[in-house]
Amino acid sequence: MLFGLSFIVFLVLFLLPGDVTSAMFSRPESISTSQKEQILINLGLDKGFFTQYFLWLKSIFTFDFGHSFINGQSVGSIIVERLPNSLILLGLSYFFIMFLSLILGIISAVYKNSFVDYFINFSTFTLMCMPHFWFGLMLIIIFSVNLGLLPSSGANFLGQNGFSLKHTILPLCAIVLPHIGINIKFIRDLFVENINKEFIQASIARGLNKFDIYKLTILYISPSIVRYFGTLAGSIFGGLYVIEAVFSYPGVGELSLNSIIAKDYPVVLATLLVSGIIVVLANLIAEILSILIDKRNYEK
Known part of the structure; x- marks a missing residue:
């Protein structure tokens, strides 16, 4: 049940317009397209939906919740x-x-x-x-x-x-x-x-x-x-x-x-x-x- 719910939430977040760079920078328009792409690559967000989801699922089983995209904190x-x-x-x-x-x-x-x-x-x-x-x-x-x-x-x-x-x-x-x-x-x-x-x-x-x-x-x-x-x-x-x-x-x-x-x-x-x-x-x-x-x- 929990993982089914997490799948739905992950899908909704994936389909939302915009990307994480909008929240990371006060003026997202000040960074170039190539810089945005590099940030997404570094965060693993350049991959497909299922790849991202199963990578997250794999990390959960090792009790690794990852790091915040915004401030890098655990x-x-x-x-x-x-x-x-x-x-x-x-x-x-x-x-x-x-x-x-x-x-x-x-x-x-x-x-x-x-x-x-x-x-x-x-x-x-x-x-x-x-x-x-x-x-x-x-x-x-x-x-x-x-x-x-x-x-x-x-x-x-x-x-x-x-x-x-x-x-x-x-x-x-x-x-x-x-x-x-x-x-x-x-x-x-x-x-x-x-x-x-x-x-x-x-x-x-x-x-x-x-x-x-x-x-x-x-x-x-x-x-x-x-x-x-x-x-x-x-x-x-x-x-x-x-x-x-x-x-x-x-x-x-x-x-x-x-x-x-x-x-x-x-x-x-x-x-x-x-x-x-x-x-x-x-x-x-x-x-x-x-x-x-x-x-x-x-x-x-």
Whole structure:
């Protein structure tokens, strides 16, 4: 799957108009055609599409991501420098999306068809309809430009001067809030559907108190919830790419988008591969956890 996706991305980059020399020089028209051709030869871009792709594929199997066409820096070192920032934002986003979705989804289910239920659904649906980049820009205008409460950019790499978690607050909100709407609805509907199961209704008939009924229902649906949140990794990472660019947050997402514009093949493909591995691992971990939770609940 990852290599199929890399093939498609490589093909799209190959077919894009222009070449890497446009990004390498501030005035690309100042260099001659022969100089451009020599640069392309040095970078191996004079070869055909399949030759370029399979050479890249061969280097990946030796853990050699190559060097950036733009600055000559090792792609591996660029990724290592930026990946921690993205993982911090991704981890926090995952935590708050899961936490808020679970809490609000269960509250919405418990107070089904009440004002609380309608208010939660209306609020989250409104947020869900807002594109990530537009919502991010609104947060910048309100909290950074007008109120001056939070920085809109200026974050540095983890471990360096200038890095602060306050730089993650606005990007975090821009990722989390538009994401939770559909998740709250999923949790709510799952809870309402399963609280009507025969064994739970039998527990109610035996006089089990409401708290224990809700606890039993949550335990019963927990494998489905864990599995569902595992599938969100790709969606969250997609939002991460856009939001990092909006807030000039120095992570893998911003790096990838800038590299696409510059047609910096090695960097684009490396960021794609790393992102894909993280998404696959998230799904795998969620699947394993759901099986373990399901087994534990069955034993109980």
